[in-house]
Amino acid sequence: MPTKTKEPTYEIGEFATLVGLSAPTIRYYENQGLLKAQRTANGRRYFTEQDIKWVKFLLHLKGTGMSINDLKKYVTWRAQGDATIPNRLDLLKDTKADFMTKYRQVQHHLQILDDKIAWYEAKESGQDTGKEPFADYLKRIGHTV
Amino acid sequence: MPTKTKEPTYEIGEFATLVGLSAPTIRYYENQGLLKAQRTANGRRYFTEQDIKWVKFLLHLKGTGMSINDLKKYVTWRAQGDATIPNRLDLLKDTKADFMTKYRQVQHHLQILDDKIAWYEAKESGQDTGKEPFADYLKRIGHTV
């Protein structure tokens, strides 16, 4: 039977590297209330595996478009217990709705970018459309600007 | 045979509305060199259908992640004629590469958001996993945080 080894802890620099942020950003997040570090007797922060998971989760939420302010709300509700699950769910669903709206827009933007790249490539290789403007080209291949 | 009617023109306010920006933003873009307005005898800007197409195209590029600075480069090269097509193509391809990187990341973020929403919904409707932490839940359904 293996002895239960103590969980590793990390000082702020290593922790920051592990989650892909800078140490100042970690401090900033803590000041904002998004996370809470434990402290050694001498006042130095230290972090655990749990903290890594937590920050990574926050970064996923942030990556879907949640602002620091939204994240603060979420964290506050989370600290208040299960009674606030509906609030959190609403926030996440709103976040998703906003995300999907932007996601669809961005797909359209990408389509236009791809078309423009194709147009330049055709032009560059001499298989071009002569002096046909890009807007006409788009209409011809079935896209609207 | 219908007579060729003059193309409509727009003052800055209407133009801004048509392209979904504010009048100050249009002025800002002009100051940045992204577009060029014609002027009446009294110094007022006016815009044509061509200008609408141009701004909409710029906004598509912007929507794929190009900064105002990138757009400036593009516009400058464009003004220099066909000799700069390779430069423009490189810029657009770099833009696309950056875009795709972020796009894939964002899809992962969305996955986690969806998982969390599902987790809360299960918890709310009593079909929950008891006290199973979210990270464990993710592992169980086959995702990694």
Next chain:
DNA sequence: GTTTGACTTAAAGTTAACTTTAAGTTGTAT
């Protein structure tokens, strides 16, 4: 003909999300 709303400019202000600075303390390696 006068009010009202839209336009003009240059310059200063705003916002989010950090980043940098300054001044000081602490842990570790030699």
Next chain:
DNA sequence: ATACAACTTAAAGTTAACTTTAAGTCAAAC
């Protein structure tokens, strides 16, 4: 024991992309 890197704090600075302000001109409606 001393150097040196990593930590501590609070506060100021940065960046992009606008937005707002102030002071003035102009066109259309009543």
